[in-house]
Amino acid sequence: MTGAVRADRWFSLLTMTRLLGAAVAVTLLLAHRVTDWDVPLAVLATAWTAATLIAFGRSARLRHSPVAWGVDTVAALGLVLASGDWRSPFYVFALTTLVLPATRLPSRAAAVWGVTFAATYGVVALLTRQVPSDTLSNTIRLETLATHMFVPIIITMALGYSSGLLRRLRLAREESERLAVQAERQRIAWELHDSAKQRVHAAHLILSALDGQVQDGGHGLVDAALAELRAAGADMETSVAELRMPLDGRPVDVLLRERAAELERAGVATIDVRGSLPSLSPLVAAHTYRIAAEALTNAVRHARSSAITVTLGRDPGGGRLVIDDDGVGMPTGAQPGGHGLRSMRGRAETIGAALEIRPGDDGRGTRVALQLPPIPDQNGATA
Amino acid sequence: MIRVILVDDHPAMRAGLTAVLRSEPGIVALGAASSADDLPLTLNRTRPDVVLLDYHLPGTDGLTICRQLKRTVPAPAVLLYSAYADASLVVPALLAGADGMLHKSAPAPELFDAIRTVARGDRVLPPVDREMLEAAGAELDPQDLPILGMTIEGTPPAEIAATLRLDPAELSGRIDAMVQRLRVDVPAPTA
Helix, strand or coil: CHHHHHHCHHHHHHHHHHHHHHHHHHHHHHHHCCCCCHHHHHHHHHHHHHHHHHHHHHCHHHHCCHHHHHHHHHHHHHHHHHCCCCCCCCHHHHHHHHHHHHHHCCHHHHHHHHHHHHHHHHHHHHHCCCCCCCCHHHHHHHHHHHHHHHHHHHHHHHHHHHHHHHHHHHHHHHHHHHHHHHHHHHHHHHHHHHHHHHHHHHHHHHHHHHHHHCCCCHHHHHHHHHHHHHHHHHHHHHHHHHHHCCCCCCCHHHHHHHHHHHHHHHCCCEEEEEECCCCCCHHHHHHHHHHHHHHHHHHHHHCCCCEEEEEEEEECCEEEEEEEECCCCCCCCCCCCCHHHHHHHHHHHHCCCEEEEEECCCCCCEEEEEECCCCCCCCCCCC | CEEEEEECCCHHHHHHHHHHHHCCCCEEEEEEECCCCCHHHHHHHHCCCEEEECCEECCEEHHHHHHHHHHCCCCCEEEEEECCCCHHHHHHHHHHCCCEEEECCCCHHHHHHHHHHHHHCCCECCCCCHHHHHHHHHHCCHHHHHHHHHHHHCCCHHHHHHHCCCCHHHHHHHHHHHHHHHCCCCCCCCC
């Protein structure tokens, strides 16, 4: 939680400016004796500063809530009104209420917020009955008021522009990183396929030609070496497929439905995908998809299933994925060459999910159940 | 003596195959081409009985080359030898006129058997089942389905042309187009 708050640069700006604004207001109040109720006003301002900073610091939801911003603004303008003059010690303090809306709202909405603030400030100025209308000194005062009303608009625009720029920069950086990673994956996939796998095939071929020429005792060894080479080839194929088809941020539900449709077209089984998963982090999503895809492949290819049901669900503890088939069932123990099952378990372990593979409820087929770990709250507060 | 040439762009695979074929009596490896460009020269020089053809080749694919090989006279037997020899390739391979298909992970004795079989004029292809045919049919123009059916039953092109009252050159063009349509795309590296 603390980490998320520290990472929020705009909250840091709010903290700094508001502490400064409060300090200025309290100093001016106590030094110049602006009104008859200076001391209670200073205490109130200090308390409100502490309360808002703690509340906004604790809750990401409040930091993003227009209602909270509105309450904050009304309170600050209330302090301006209470000080009896629109040239109030609380002017800077009131300006700090613009930080969150200006940096969180889309640019147009932020501009509207700024203008509304200025207009409200103008109303407050009228309410303080300190806006006379003739003489030269009054003209100067009117100009000062205009400046006071203009500053919030400029602040809102500037902050909105900077935060938009920073957001775009971050997106551009993420995109270029993603592209670089993708290019690198393609390169590795190609090298793996083009070079390493061909050599494995060649070695397998040469060794298999030798099989007829070895002494009796050697057969077992050659066969074992051949099996290893075949497994290496299969491993590489899996890796190449993975490297070539990253999820690219698409949701697991969509990918699984696509994969199911592909398998349906190629095979004899009907695959029904129901429900949906909560949104997952990229790593969890990638492994979840591979586990499910492997289970589907097993069900279609090895278990000779004719009907497969994929049930996706969300619950407070995380997401849940269950694949039921009506096939011949899966071997439960560790099998030699059971690469698929081993990799499914490895993946589940990597993401802290619980994987259960057992016979179906009525004793037929197989049920693969994956319980995903709880999802950390997006806003930084733990659920 | 069965005369064999190889077409494979991977040096390790060419070296391995040559070594393995050399060890087998009755089969002789006469040469190896690393790309479609090298192939005509190797072909003219050696006049092979069997061409052992990789599926994925730089700039082209085994099916396209197979079609070209089958137009030469006398046409060699073609054995598609690939790391992608899965079910989705069977129908396109048949259409392209391949005599056999073998996965690169098959052990050497199986390779020797396959070479002998195609050299005799027989096929080494998995049987075409209903799903494969339906999958291929869905990709093709309905007008081309009779050609697909007859080719799979092993009807020679001249007879197909006569039955459908087509010009042999036109039939050949249509088959080329069908092969291109059914071609299995193997992802190429991004440069």
